[in-house]
Amino acid sequence: xxxxxxxxxxxxxxxxxxxxxxxxxxxxxxxxxxxxxxxxxxxxxxxxxxxxxxxxxxxxxxxxxxxxxxxxxxxxxxxxxxxxxxxxxxxxxxxxxxxxxxxxxxxxxxxxxxxxxxxxxxxxxxxxxxxxxxxxxxxxxxxxxxxxxxxxxxxxxxxxxxxxxxxxxxxxx
Amino acid sequence: xxxxxxxxxxxxxxxxxxxxxxxxxxxxxxxxxxxxxxxxxxxxxxxxxxxxxxxxxxxxxxxxxxxxxxxxxxxxxxxxxxxxxxxxxxxxxxxxxxxxxxxxxxxxxxxxxxxxxxxxxxxxxxxxxxxxxxxxxxxxxxxxxxxxxxxxxxxxxxxxxxxxxxxxxxxxxxxxxxxxxxxxxxxxxxxxxxxxxxxxxxxxxxxxxxxxxxxxxxxxxxxxxxxxxxxxxxxxxxxxxxxxxxxxxxxxxxxxxxxxxxxxxxxxxxxxxxxxxxxxxxxxxxxxxxxxxxxxxxxxxxxxxxxxxxxxxxxxxxxxxxxxxxxxxxxxxxxxxxxxxxxxxxxxxxxxxxxxxxxxxxxxxxxxxxxxxxxxxxxxxxxxxxxxxxxxxxxxxxxxxxxxxxxxxxxxxxxxxxxxxxxxxxxxxxxxxxxxxxxxxxxxxxxxxxxxxxxxxxxxxxxxxxxxxxxxxxxxxxxxxxxxxxxxxxxxxxxxxxxxxxxxxxxxxxxxxxxxxxxxxxxxxxxxxxxxxxxxxxxxxxxxxxxxxxxxxxxxxxxxxxxxxxxx
Numbered sequence: 001x002x003x004x005x006x007x008x009x010x011x012x013x014x015x016x017x018x019x020x021x022x023x024x025x026x027x028x029x030x031x032x033x034x035x036x037x038x039x040x041x042x043x044x045x046x047x048x049x050x051x052x053x054x055x056x057x058x059x060x061x062x063x064x065x066x067x068x069x070x071x072x073x074x075x076x077x078x079x080x081x082x083x084x085x086x087x088x089x090x091x092x093x094x095x096x097x098x099x100x101x102x103x104x105x106x107x108x109x110x111x112x113x114x115x116x117x118x119x120x121x122x123x124x125x126x127x128x129x130x131x132x133x134x135x136x137x138x139x140x141x142x143x144x145x146x147x148x149x150x151x152x153x154x155x156x157x158x159x160x161x162x163x164x165x166x167x168x169x170x171x172x173x
Numbered sequence: 174x175x176x177x178x179x180x181x182x183x184x185x186x187x188x189x190x191x192x193x194x195x196x197x198x199x200x201x202x203x204x205x206x207x208x209x210x211x212x213x214x215x216x217x218x219x220x221x222x223x224x225x226x227x228x229x230x231x232x233x234x235x236x237x238x239x240x241x242x243x244x245x246x247x248x249x250x251x252x253x254x255x256x257x258x259x260x261x262x263x264x265x266x267x268x269x270x271x272x273x274x275x276x277x278x279x280x281x282x283x284x285x286x287x288x289x290x291x292x293x294x295x296x297x298x299x300x301x302x303x304x305x306x307x308x309x310x311x312x313x314x315x316x317x318x319x320x321x322x323x324x325x326x327x328x329x330x331x332x333x334x335x336x337x338x339x340x341x342x343x344x345x346x347x348x349x350x351x352x353x354x355x356x357x358x359x360x361x362x363x364x365x366x367x368x369x370x371x372x373x374x375x376x377x378x379x380x381x382x383x384x385x386x387x388x389x390x391x392x393x394x395x396x397x398x399x400x401x402x403x404x405x406x407x408x409x410x411x412x413x414x415x416x417x418x419x420x421x422x423x424x425x426x427x428x429x430x431x432x433x434x435x436x437x438x439x440x441x442x443x444x445x446x447x448x449x450x451x452x453x454x455x456x457x458x459x460x461x462x463x464x465x466x467x468x469x470x471x472x473x474x475x476x477x478x479x480x481x482x483x484x485x486x487x488x489x490x491x492x493x494x495x496x497x498x499x500x501x502x503x504x505x506x507x508x509x510x511x512x513x514x515x516x517x518x519x520x521x522x523x524x525x526x527x528x529x530x531x532x533x534x535x536x537x538x539x540x541x542x543x544x545x546x547x548x549x550x551x552x553x554x555x556x557x558x559x560x561x562x563x564x565x566x567x568x569x570x571x572x573x574x575x576x577x578x579x580x581x582x583x584x585x586x587x588x589x590x591x592x593x594x595x596x597x598x599x600x601x602x603x604x605x606x607x608x609x610x611x612x613x614x615x616x617x618x619x620x621x622x623x624x625x626x627x628x629x630x631x632x633x634x635x636x637x638x639x640x641x642x643x644x645x646x647x648x649x650x651x652x653x654x655x656x657x658x659x660x661x662x663x664x665x666x667x668x669x670x671x672x673x674x675x676x677x678x679x680x681x682x683x684x685x686x687x688x689x690x691x692x693x694x695x696x697x698x699x700x701x702x703x704x705x706x707x708x709x710x711x712x713x714x715x716x717x718x719x720x721x722x723x724x725x726x727x728x729x730x731x732x733x734x735x736x737x738x739x740x741x
Binding site: 005006007008010011013014017018021022024025037039 | 234235236254257258261262265269284285286289290345346348365366624625694695697698699700701702
C-alpha cells in the first residue's frame, strides 16, 4: 500500500498530534490544580485553626453540626487538624466555585445537599490525602496548612465519600 | 469527577485504545503474512531479507510500509519523520512558552505548566529531534553512500526505534517538570510544585530513550566500520560517515555512566539512598553525558554541511584530512569539558582551571571546521545559492556567533555572572536552531524528491521558510544574549519589568520561527499533491569519493531545477 499523498497525511498527523498534546496538557491535573495549588512560602496576613472530624457519615458527625460552613478572611493561613473517626480512608479536598455573591452562596447552599457532585467538578486541590487519613490511624489527628489567597466561595469534601462529606467555605475579602 | 465515573471513562477509553491497537496489529500481521507468502514463492525463507533485496539500491520513498519493513532505509525514514513530528510538537511548545512571556507576569500559562512545557521542550528537542534526525539520516544516507555489503540488523534497529519512540511518548505523558538535566532532589519530588506527580514515569522514559539511542548508535557504528563496501577505504569515506563514527563513539562512551545514574535515580524514587544526600554526584554524572550530547547535535550537522557545500560549489573539500581530524578532536574534547557546566558548583579551583582551559581548546577544531568550509567556498568558481545552501551558509554564521558565546561562557569569571541567565539560552539556541535545525532542513529539502517519489518542493515557499527561520532565530538568540548578559534569569515563567524589551523582541523572533515552520509544513503538503515529474534519486546518496571533483550530472533534480537561480 503506497501513500498516495504522504505529505498531506504527514501534515494531518502533525496537526492532530500537536493538538492532542496541547489538549492533554490543558485538561490535565497540572493545569487544573495549579490555580489552587499554593505557592511555596505564600504570604499570609491571618492565621486560623480549624478542627474537623472525618467520618463517612459527614464531616463532624457526632461533633455538633454536620458538614459546617467555614468562614475565613482572605490571605488566611488555615491550620487544618483533621481527626480520623472511622476506619475508612478520607481526603480533605477543596474547589473554587466563584467570587462571593449572596446569589451564588444561596444557590450552592440550597443544592449542595441534594446534588453535591455538581459543586465538586471544578478544578480541585487535595490538602490532605488518603495516605494520611486511613483506617490505620483511627483516632489520630493529622495536621496540614492551606493559605486562602483568593476571596470567594469554595466547597470542601472527601473524594472517597463525596455524597456525604461536603461543605462550603466562604473566604471574605 | 467521582471515582465511579472516572473508572467508567478510563475503562471505555482503554478498551477503545486496545481495540485500535489490535486492529493495527491485525492489519500489519495480515500484510506481513501476504509478503511472507510472496517471499516464499520467490525462494526466500525470511520475509525481511526479501523486502531488503527488493528495495535494495532503489530510492526509498515514504509510505506506510516503512513501519513494517526493517531494512535500513525504512528505519531511516521512520526516524526522520518521527523526529520531524517531535520537532513540530516541541517547537509549538516553545512558541507557546514565548507568547506567555509577553508580560512580566505569566499570562496564558501558570508557572507550573510553564515548568512542564520547559522540560518537555528541552527533552523532546534534544532526544527526539536532534538525536533522532541524526540517527535517521545516518540510517537513510549511509547504506547507499557506503554501498553496504549486508544489512542484517534490521530487527534490532526496529526495536531500538520503537523503544526510543515509546520513551519519548512516555516522557510527554509523564508531564515531568524536572528540567532535562534531572537533578535530584528536584527530580525526586513527586509534587505539582516539584518535578510533577508522575515523574517516576519520566525518569523511566529517559532510560528507555537511552536504550534505544544506544542500540541505534552501536548499529550505525557497525554499518560504517564493518558493513561498508570493500572498495571504500576509510580515507575515502564521505565526511558524514566520519561524523557519524565520532558521534556514535561519543554517544556509546558517555551514555553508559548516565544510564547507570538514571537507574540509580529511579531507585531513589522509592528508596532514596544514592543521590539525596549527595546531589552533586548526579550532576557530575549527568554532565559527563550532557556535554557530549550537545555535540551529538552538531557533529552530524558538520558532516552534512560539508556534503552540501561540496555539491553546490562543485569543489572537493578544501582539506579532507583536517576536516576529519577536527571532527575527531571535537569528539575527544567533548568528553573533557563537561565540568564547565558546573563551574559554580564547588568543584574546586583546580578542576575549574582544567575545565576552563580544555573548553578553550574546543575553539581549535571548531575554527578548523569553519575555516575548512569557508575555504571550500572561497576556492569555488561558482556557488549555487539554493535553499539548502542558504541554510548551510546561515548555519556557518550561527555556529560562529553561538560558538563565540560558548567560549565566553567557559571562562570562569564570565560564567560567574552569566550562568543561569538567558545568555546561556541564546548561546545554545544559536547553535540548535541555526545548525541542527537549519542543516536538517537543508538535507530534508535535498532529499524531498526521494522522500516524495519524484516531486519537487515549491522553491519560493522554501525560500520564505529559510528567511523566516534565519531572521527569527537571529532575533530571538541575540535578544536573549543581550538581555542575559545584563542579568535576565532563564527558565522562569516571569521576569522583572526592566527586561521586557529583550523578552518581547525574543517573542517576536520565536513567533517568526514558528510561522516559518508552518510555511514548511504547508510546502510539504502542497508539493506532495503535485504530479511526480523528476528522477527521485538525490545528490547526497550516490557519491563516495569525497576528494574527487563532482560531475555536474551528479547534481540531482533540485539543483537542476534551481540551475537558473541566482549564482554567485
